[in-house]
Amino acid sequence: VPVTVMVLVMVVGCVGDQSCSLLGQTTLPVLSADGDVNIGAVFSIHSQPLFKVHSFNLREFQFAQTLIFALEEINNRSDLLPGLSLGYQVYDACGSVPKAIQSALALMNSPGIHDSLSEPSSCSRHPAVLGIVGQSSSTPTIGILSVAGPFSMPVISHFATCDCLSNRKKYPSFFRTIPSDLYQSQALAKLVKHFGWTWVGVVNSNSDYGNNGMATFIEAAHQEGVCVEYQEAIFRTDSREKLLKMVRVMRRATARVVVLFVGLGDLIPLLNVLAQEGDPGLQWVGSESWITARMLAEKQSYSFLRGAVGFAFGNVKLDGLEWFLDSVHPSQDPDNSLLREFWETVFQCSFNRSREENRGTLCTGAESLAGLKNQYNDVSDLRISSKVYTAVYAIAHSLHDLLTDLKNDSGRSNRSSHLSHSSPPCFQVLDYLREVRFTMKTGEEILFNGHGDTVARYELINWQQEADGTLNFHSVGLYDTSMSPEKTLMINQKKMVWAGGQAEVPVSVCSQSCPPGTRKAVQKGKHVCCYDCIPCAEGEISNITDSNVCYLCDLEYWSNENRDHCVLKPVEFLSFEEIMGIVLVCFSLFGTGVTTLVAVVFFIHRDTPIVRANNSELSFLLLFSLTLCFLCSLTFIGRPSEWSCMLRHTAFGIAFVLCISCVLGKTLVVLMAFRATLPGSNVMKWFGPPLQRLCVLALTFIQVLICVIWLTISPPFPYKNMLHYKEIVILECNVGSAIGFWAVLGYIGLLAVLCFVLAFLARKLPDNFNEAKFITFSMLIFCAVWITFIPAYVSSPGKFTVAVEIFAILASSFGLLFCIFAPKCFIILLRPERNTKKHVMGKTSNDIHVHD
Numbered sequence: 001v002p003v004t005v006m007v008l009v010m011v012v013g014c015v016g017d018q019s020c021s022l023l024g025q026t027t028l029p030v031l032s033a034d035g036d037v038n039i040g041a042v043f044s045i046h047s048q049p050l051f052k053v054h055s056f057n058l059r060e061f062q063f064a065q066t067l068i069f070a071l072e073e074i075n076n077r078s079d080l081l082p083g084l085s086l087g088y089q090v091y092d093a094c095g096s097v098p099k100a101i102q103s104a105l106a107l108m109n110s111p112g113i114h115d116s117l118s119e120p121s122s123c124s125r126h127p128a129v130l131g132i133v134g135q136s137s138s139t140p141t142i143g144i145l146s147v148a149g150p151f152s153m154p155v156i157s158h159f160a161t162c163d164c165l166s167n168r169k170k171y172p173s174f175f176r177t178i179p180s181d182l183y184q185s186q187a188l189a190k191l192v193k194h195f196g197w198t199w200v201g202v203v204n205s206n207s208d209y210g211n212n213g214m215a216t217f218i219e220a221a222h223q224e225g226v227c228v229e230y231q232e233a234i235f236r237t238d239s240r241e242k243l244l245k246m247v248r249v250m251r252r253a254t255a256r257v258v259v260l261f262v263g264l265g266d267l268i269p270l271l272n273v274l275a276q277e278g279d280p281g282l283q284w285v286g287s288e289s290w291i292t293a294r295m296l297a298e299k300q301s302y303s304f305l306r307g308a309v310g311f312a313f314g315n316v317k318l319d320g321l322e323w324f325l326d327s328v329h330p331s332q333d334p335d336n337s338l339l340r341e342f343w344e345t346v347f348q349c350s351f352n353r354s355r356e357e358n359r360g361t362l363c364t365g366a367e368s369l370a371g372l373k374n375q376y377n378d379v380s381d382l383r384i385s386s387k388v389y390t391a392v393y394a395i396a397h398s399l400h401d402l403l404t405d406l407k408n409d410s411g412r413s414n415r416s417s418h419l420s421h422s423s424p425p426c427f428q429v430l431d432y433l434r435e436v437r438f439t440m441k442t443g444e445e446i447l448f449n450g451h452g453d454t455v456a457r458y459e460l461i462n463w464q465q466e467a468d469g470t471l472n473f474h475s476v477g478l479y480d481t482s483m484s485p486e487k488t489l490m491i492n493q494k495k496m497v498w499a500g501g502q503a504e505v506p507v508s509v510c511s512q513s514c515p516p517g518t519r520k521a522v523q524k525g526k527h528v529c530c531y532d533c534i535p536c537a538e539g540e541i542s543n544i545t546d547s548n549v550c551y552l553c554d555l556e557y558w559s560n561e562n563r564d565h566c567v568l569k570p571v572e573f574l575s576f577e578e579i580m581g582i583v584l585v586c587f588s589l590f591g592t593g594v595t596t597l598v599a600v601v602f603f604i605h606r607d608t609p610i611v612r613a614n615n616s617e618l619s620f621l622l623l624f625s626l627t628l629c630f631l632c633s634l635t636f637i638g639r640p641s642e643w644s645c646m647l648r649h650t651a652f653g654i655a656f657v658l659c660i661s662c663v664l665g666k667t668l669v670v671l672m673a674f675r676a677t678l679p680g681s682n683v684m685k686w687f688g689p690p691l692q693r694l695c696v697l698a699l700t701f702i703q704v705l706i707c708v709i710w711l712t713i714s715p716p717f718p719y720k721n722m723l724h725y726k727e728i729v730i731l732e733c734n735v736g737s738a739i740g741f742w743a744v745l746g747y748i749g750l751l752a753v754l755c756f757v758l759a760f761l762a763r764k765l766p767d768n769f770n771e772a773k774f775i776t777f778s779m780l781i782f783c784a785v786w787i788t789f790i791p792a793y794v795s796s797p798g799k800f801t802v803a804v805e806i807f808a809i810l811a812s813s814f815g816l817l818f819c820i821f822a823p824k825c826f827i828i829l830l831r832p833e834r835n836t837k838k839h840v841m842g843k844t845s846n847d848i849h850v851h852d
Contacts, residue, residue, distance in 0.1 A: 035087025138162030227529030286310030710740030
């Protein structure tokens, strides 16, 4: 029935200005008792408005009796509402939204139960109750709020969990003693993520509870990186064919975990089809609406639910409630048809009202509830009933605070100015309910946040099979939003059992986890949870599982073989320990040794003509400079440092200039000696030993000056070259000033070219032992080595650059040594008969005489 029609039926019509009469047939409560102040309640004690005998809901009847129990307990207290009695009016919504709205209108508009229905009443009278407790699901609660909300009637639900009800603009008078589905959805998303289930299927009721709950779950799941493979919505009137099609979807899907955000009434038809089709082998994750439903656990055909997990509200113990439930009897109110129906439902007993003197029962079985455990009087699971109990106490404490303030005439400083003794009582109770704060006798502190919600606390329930084959609920964890983020979800995984009785956690993923060293690459056209694992590129790592990206290592680091850690790049330089370094050191020492040996030979035979020719002083200076050239190559080997970088280039430049200067001096001596033999020539007078020494020193000094300027302006320094190779660091000497470096090499090259030209011009002098000829060969080798050095130096990578430079130094040094001194040593050691002045001069009648 449309809400507008129901409002028209139940609306209070005004007769004149002062009186109102009720249009339509009045609705009476199924349970009621008058008090100084009354509290209303709406429960679905029957599933349908017709055939009530066959649709009696014992669980909802327990909720109603728990409300009465709480009210009587409050009435017997001296510290809460002293001197004031609380009454109640309980209506039956029969599982229907229109009936729920009708019940809410009756609670707001109907007169008291002892008032006359025929006489007009004042249009300005207040509602018969100060607040409404109910309902047990979200959609009927929304219907109640549609008529109670505009009149600021407080509505406190014990089981309406839809997050939509937290909208304070639409439902400003709504409160609940149970957490909203938002918290449960977040808890379920964290639970699914905790066990690595990133690929799940979802089934929800086609109702406000199911649709809103599943929407918030999917949103929370996406934030946790969990993907939904499929979503199915069911309604309790769905045909078997539709449910069977849904079961086939579950079997066909790759997701092995199914989240059921389904009301109990919608779930049972689906479970019946599953039971007929056989165990699908799925891991069930349930919402609080069914995860503690004893009627499901006790049914053998639903054994495939073994291992199911889900969150339920914390269980509590209410002392005295069991006795109170057992004491309910039709004799307490013989005229109440609901109590008689309850008795007949439980015991198939009929209450004898015909005999006033007896008022007994005619039963076929037991005559009391003692020892009988069913959905009504089983107090081992009071997860929802306790929320009814808490709702009653919330209204009572708000009323207590209100009356205390009114009695003291103090009020609260933050109260609205319209609240006064003349304000409707429900307005004032609503205002105090927003700020109520009290502690239950169970130790739980109760207060409402800005959305009318309480602190969210859940127990993690696991369905485990006992030795006798029955399923039982085991608490294996806790979810508490009042704790710190890292302690919000606590799970004792060792105590858990999974689907099929397995001890191992089921796997439900679209793609296997990507190990460290790889990254996820989403498969084109598929869900983000379906991906390929791509190895990280060189120099990149991922050190966590299922990384979306690979991270680039710092410049001095490189990825290891597994691409899961950055390690320091190996530093490469030409060291003394490696084979190449050892070989070069050997050649350097060998050259030094040979040069020293030649110097010894020359010193021993210093008075022989072949040694004295062309100034023996320059020969010994040349041998000394060659020794320096061989030794300076050692400075290029080893770990570059600030001093070694400056030493290696300057020592090399100065040693080679000294060497070339000596060769140039010897060449000039040969040319000048030849010129001195010509008639009238007096050249040797000016180019004697002092001038030769001065020439060598002057030429060397120029190189020293270039090196000093180079070291002063921009000296060489150690440099980590990370551009040539990505995976290694080349530790080399940066030349600093490129101009200074090439100036040093250019000066050496200039002297070498000059020396080569002069030696080439003197190559055909008529001596038997023409030194200029050997100098020409030595300079030719020197220039060839250094011309080929330049491209080899530029193109050689890493430590090979240094090796090429050392090779050029050694090759040019050996060229000078062997070309200039080998012929002389050959004659000195092996042909001493040629070591005469006559033979050296090669004198004939037409010869030109050359004197030392």
